[in-house]
Structure formats: structure tokens, C-alpha cells
Amino acid sequence: xxxxxxxxxxxxxxxxxxxxxxxxxxxxxxxxxxxxxxxxxxxxxxxxxxxxxxxxxxxxxxxxxxxxxxxxxxxxxxxxxxxxxxxxxxxxxxxxxxxxxxxxxxxxxxxxxxxxxxxxxxxxxxxxxxxxxxxxxxxxxxxxxxxxxxxxxxxxxxxxxxxxxxxxxxxxxxxxxxxxxxxxxxxxxxxxxxxxxxxxxxxxxxxxxxxxxxxxxxxxxxxxxxxxxxxxxxxxxxxxxxxxxxxxxxxxxxxxxxxxxxxxxxxxxxxxxxxxxxxxxxxxxxxxxxxxxxxxxxxxxxxxxxxxxxxxxxxxxxxxxxxxxxxxxxxxxxxxxxxxxxxxxxxxxxxxxxxxxxxxxxxxxxxxxxxxxxxxxxxxxxxxxxxxxxxxxxxxxxxxxxxxxxxxxxxxxxxxxxxxxxxxxxxxxxxxxxxxxxxxxxxxxxxxxxxxxxxxxxxxxxxxxxxxxxxxxxxxxxxxxxxxxxxxxxxxxxx
Numbered sequence: 183x184x185x186x187x188x189x190x191x192x193x194x195x196x197x198x199x200x201x202x203x204x205x206x207x208x209x210x211x212x213x214x215x216x217x218x219x220x221x222x223x224x225x226x227x228x229x230x231x232x233x234x235x236x237x238x239x240x241x242x243x244x245x246x247x248x249x250x251x252x253x254x255x256x257x258x259x260x261x262x263x264x265x266x267x268x269x270x271x272x273x274x275x276x277x278x279x280x281x282x283x284x285x286x287x288x289x290x291x292x293x294x295x296x297x298x299x300x301x302x303x304x305x306x307x308x309x310x311x312x313x314x315x316x317x318x319x320x321x322x323x324x325x326x327x328x329x330x331x332x333x334x335x336x337x338x339x340x341x342x343x344x345x346x347x348x349x350x351x352x353x354x355x356x357x358x359x360x361x362x363x364x365x366x367x368x369x370x371x372x373x374x375x376x377x378x379x380x381x382x383x384x385x386x387x388x389x390x391x392x393x394x395x396x397x398x399x400x401x402x403x404x405x406x407x408x409x410x411x412x413x414x415x416x417x418x419x420x421x422x423x424x425x426x427x428x429x430x431x432x433x434x435x436x437x438x439x440x441x442x443x444x445x446x447x448x449x450x451x452x453x454x455x456x457x458x459x460x461x462x463x464x465x466x467x468x469x470x471x472x473x474x475x476x477x478x479x480x481x482x483x484x485x486x487x488x489x490x491x492x493x494x495x496x497x498x499x500x501x502x503x504x505x506x507x508x509x510x511x512x513x514x515x516x517x518x519x520x521x522x523x524x525x526x527x528x529x530x531x532x533x534x535x536x537x538x539x540x541x542x543x544x545x546x547x548x549x550x551x552x553x554x555x556x557x558x559x560x561x562x563x564x565x566x567x568x569x570x571x572x573x574x575x576x577x578x579x580x581x582x583x584x585x586x587x588x589x590x591x592x593x594x595x596x597x598x599x600x601x602x603x604x605x606x607x608x609x610x611x612x613x614x615x616x617x618x619x620x621x622x623x624x625x626x627x628x629x630x631x632x633x634x635x636x637x638x639x640x641x642x643x644x645x646x647x648x649x650x651x652x653x654x655x656x657x658x659x660x661x662x663x664x665x666x667x668x669x670x671x672x673x674x675x676x677x
Contacts, residue, residue: 218239219239239263240263244261282473283472284452284473285452285453286429286452291425296344297348298340316386317384318387319384319385319387319388320388322381324380325379327391327392329394330627330632331371331375332667336674336676337513338512340378340379343382345410346376346383346403347373349411350373350399353412353418354366359424361438371394372394372395376392384407386401389403426450426451427441430445432472432476433452433465433468433469434472435464452469455469464553468552471586471597474594475519475597478516483592484520487596487598488506491522492504494541494547498526499526499528501527502529503524504522507617508616508617509618512673521599521601523608525604534602535582535602538600539585546588549586549588549595551584552584552585554582554584554585555580578611578639580602580603607641609655609657610637610642613625613658618676625637626638642665
């Protein structure tokens with residue numbers, strides 16, 4: 183349980199705050215030991231005379247009354263009278279409800295739900311398959327059978343083979359958590375192909391003809407067609423080790439290696455890690471914020487946060503450019519984080535990130551900076567970061583800040599990644615940061631092997647006789663045209 187302590191100023195000592203203690207709190211007499219201080223005093227001069235602990239924020243006692251009405255500990259941002267000089271692990275108390283994820287044990291929990299499963303349609307089963315799953319069926323002639331995922335449309339929610347894909351996603355995650363990168367990539371190729379396949383798979387021999395599936399994968403598909411499941415994936419759905427390490431891996435700053443180490447050290451909950459392990463400030467903050475970050479954002483949440491940030495940043499440039507990308511732009515209805523590209527034609531890009539962050543901190547929206555590329559200790563930019571949406575490779579040199587933004591309407595911290603981009607590089611940045619990861623990987627590989635071009639989130643270069651010529655790109659659509667591939671709407675890049 184996350185702990186915190188309250189100190190109540192003398193004239194309010196009779197206020198009952200005991201109802202908050204189930205969420206981890208306690209009342210202390212010494213201000214120096216308090217996490218924050220409650221008072222009914224409104225005068226700053228009187229507060230300054232009474233309050234001696236200038237590190238702890240001072241909160242209006244009305245907060246307690248509102249918590250009592252709501253039957254839970256509420257965010258206290260709007261009740262803040264004096265902001266403390268020391269940044270707290272969280273700007274609101276972790277309630278019993280939100281702290282559940284920190285104390286979650288998987289030993290006796292029901293099996294993990296499948297990512298894609300709709301009983302009404304799109305589910306291949308043993309009853310639908312050929313008698314033994316071995317019939318020599320030709321692949322669908324309308325399917326673009328290629329190793330380059332960027333050449334065919336792929337929706338986020340597949341129309342067919344949902345249950346099969348869900349099992350393969352579990353197996354891919356297992357390989358990723360075991361740091362088996364090549365095997366994980368093989369699964370991603372197969373999953374991408376099956377998501378785009380225009381009908382239910384009826385035979386393992388049919389599947390084997392799909393580029394990216396192969397013999398080993400087709401054997402698992404044969405098992406699925408015969409039994410309606412894949413044994414390894416079915417066992418993993420209830421496996422305590424796999425599910426615990428998966429949860430550890432969701433913490434910002436925690437990769438597969440660290441997640442496995444925590445398991446081997448005997449930790450079974452994130453609260454145990456918090457209580458016993460020596461953690462970096464970023465990882466500790468990542469754990470504390472996970473109860474919020476794990477509450478996924480709807481498209482409406484994304485629009486609201488983007489509009490708030492746009493309105494705030496107009497103090498820098500009234501015409502500032504804010505573009506939501508990532509999963510939101512690809513049509514995902516539930517998002518773990520929000521990627522925002524920020525640009526300006528009027529304000530120098532150099533130094534713009536610092537201005538953006540300062541405005542959002544001062545306005546009270548950014549509560550925590552998880553990682554900032556311009557900080558001294560991050561001068562050599564990390565090429566791989568770990569967050570609630572999984573590991574991400576960083577293939578660009580844009581200035582960026584990954585932060586926790588408080589959404590006023592929900593009181594929930596949201597992970598928002600701010601990426602500052604020069605206006606001339608916006609088309610390629612939009613393409614690169616829209617994703618998906620597999621789509622971008624495929625795009626770079628296709629450009630290099632088929633077109634002798636280099637593609638990244640900054641530009642396209644044509645490599646001719648060892649010389650690199652930069653190609654001007656004015657729009658995302660033009661980038662597709664330059665590469666000689668059909669334009670795919672963002673919703674169809676969910677490889």
C-alpha cells in the first residue's frame with residue numbers, strides 16, 4: 183500500500199481524517215514528517231506563521247469533506263493552497279481502488295482475457311477447419327502476399343482469425359519478455375499477415391503459403407484448427423510468472439530484463455518492489471503512476487487533452503501546431519499514452535521544448551517529467567525506452583519530453599509524449615510517429631532494399647553510388663509516392 187502522512191494545523195485538529203487511512207494514510211503530529219498539511223486557513227501570511235515544513239504542500243481542509251462525500255480519496259490539486267518545494271511521488275493519493283494494481287497477485291486469478299474475441303464473427307474454430315487442418319487450400323487471391331507489411335492495409339481489429347491472432351499475440355509477448363528478439367519478430371510478421379488476411383484460415387497448409395508464417399508457425403496453426411486453442415498460449419493465460427513479469431514490464435522505465443530480475447528476486451507485486459527494492463527515481467515514479475497510466479484513454483480523452491495543451495501553448499505561439507499521432511491516429515479506441523507532435527513557424531525550434539514544458543508545468547497540467555531529452559543526464563539520447571505501451575525504439579533526434587499530465591475532468595494522470603519538430607520535417611515526423619512499430623520497420627526495410635533509400639522520421643534520402651541525396655517531402659502522401667507504394671490511411675497501418 184502506498185503510504186502518506188497528514189498533518190492537521192492546530193485549529194483543525196478535531197477534523198476526522200481517519201476515513202482516508204484505508205488508502206494508505208495516517209495522521210502525524212510532526213509537520214516535518216508529513217507528506218502534506220491540511221488547514222482551513224486561507225490567509226497566506228497566517229499559513230506562513232503556522233506552517234514550518236516548507237517542503238510539504240498545504241491543502242484546504244475542504245478536501246477531506248469532499249473525499250467523505252465521494253467515499254474515496256480525491257485528487258487534491260484544486261484544493262492546493264501552497265505548493266511544496268519538494269516534488270511528491272504523486273500529486274494525489276493512491277486510493278484503495280487504484281492501488282489494486284500495485285498489490286495484484288496472479289496466482290489464483292482467472293485467465294487473462296484474449297485481446298480479440300467476438301463470438302458473433304471472425305473466429306476460426308476446429309469446426310470451421312478442414313477435417314485434419316491439413317487440406318491443401320490455396321491462399322486467397324485478393325491477399326497481398328509479401329514480406330513487406332507496408333504494402334498492404336492492416337486494421338487494428340482484425341475481421342477474421344481473431345482468436346488465433348490473440349493466442350499468437352500471447353506467444354509473441356512471451357518471446358519478447360524472454361528477450362528472444364528474433365523469435366518475437368517472427369511472430370509479429372505472422373500476426374501482421376493474419377490480421378490482414380481477408381478470410382478465416384481453414385488449413386495449416388494454406389497458412390504456410392503466407393509469407394511470414396512458415397512451417398513452425400503453421401504447426402501451431404494446425405494445432406489451433408484441430409483443437410480451437412494453442413496449448414502453450416492457453417497455459418500462459420494463467421501462468422503467474424508470465425503475467426507478473428508482463429505487469430512489471432508495463433512500468434515506465436522497466437524493460438524485460440529488469441522485469442525478469444524482479445521475479446527472480448522473489449517479488450510478486452509492484453508494492454513489494456516499491457517497499458524492498460532500491461529504485462531509480464524514474465522507475466519509482468513509474469510504479470506510482472501505473473494505477474493511472476493503466477487506465478486507457480478513449481478518443482474523447484485524447485481530444486480533450488490535446489485541446490487543453492493547444493490552448494495553453496498559444497501563450498507561446500497563437501498558431502502553434504499540435505498533431506496527435508501514435509495509436510490514436512491509427513484509430514485505436516483505447517490508448518495507453520498520447521504522442522503529440524509540436525511545431526511552430528514563428529518560434530525558433532531550438533529551445534521550444536523547454537518553453538512548452540515550462541508553460542504546462544506552470545499551468546498545473548504537467549505534474550511529473552518522466553524523461554526529457556534535453557536534460558543533462560540524457561544528453562546522449564536513449565535509443566530504447568520502456569513505457570505503458572511497451573518498448574519503443576527512438577529513431578530520431580527530435581527534442582522530446584515524456585511526462586505525466588493531469589486530466590482535469592477525470593483527475594487521472596496521463597502519459598503524454600511531447601515531441602518538438604521543425605516545420606519542414608513535419609510530414610516525415612507524422613509518418614514516423616504514427617506507426618505502428620512493425621509498419622515503420624517494414625517501411626524502412628522496403629525503402630532500403632527495394633529503392634536504395636533511407637527513411638526515418640526526419641527525411642528520405644536516396645543513396646546513389648555511396649552518396650546520399652535528401653529528397654524534399656511536403657506531405658505524408660508524397661512520401662508514399664516517392665517510395666512508390668500505395669498510400670495507406672493511418673487506420674490501416676496496424677501491422
